Amino acid sequence: GQNIDQPTEMTATEGAIVQINCTYQTSGFNGLFWYQQHAGEAPTFLSYNVLDGLEEKGRFSSFLSRSKGYSYLLLKELQMKDSASYLCAVVDSNYQLIWGAGTKLIIKP
């Protein structure tokens, strides 16, 4: 079967750095997305990786290792507004999006 694993919940301190991991086992790979979802709201796009390496976008970076079936989302200089769920999703060989259950990130002052 296809599987996406993310930690259920993480806690971090305002101003700090946090890394949210995502491991996947899918039938093929055609890219990996990270989305942010604030409570009661719709998911919004953060990043897309299809090649190995690090993609940086402001305070957020996303890393991919296809050989290890592994990605992480790195959030720097955490702000209270970063409290949200972070969803990892992989595009499989049939171009179907397989979603992880999401990681709830709690930011403390």
Add this chain to the structure above:
Amino acid sequence: IAGITQAPTSQILAAGRRMTLRCTQDMRHNAMYWYRQDLGLGLRLIHYSNTAGTTGKGEVPDGYSVSRANTDDFPLTLASAVPSQTSVYFCASSWDRDTGELFFGEGSRLTVL
């Protein structure tokens, strides 16, 4: 403002009733999707449409139907609602099924009693 609009935002429904969730996008995206989101589970695809006039089944299609008469609209119908269909439903769209970022509507919270 361009985007996706869903209606209703929230609904309580008696089991056995018929319900249609509406979804409209004005971005001229080809592909549209309906997902349900339940606590502890990832987004699960119910139905999708690659382009106007075509639809396909996703991971959890049973009990749901869709139509895509034009580019903009993609309604989801529950023919006879059951309590297990209590969920938050998200409509989404993208330029093409094979590519890119999904744009989501604000969601419809449905409770079936």
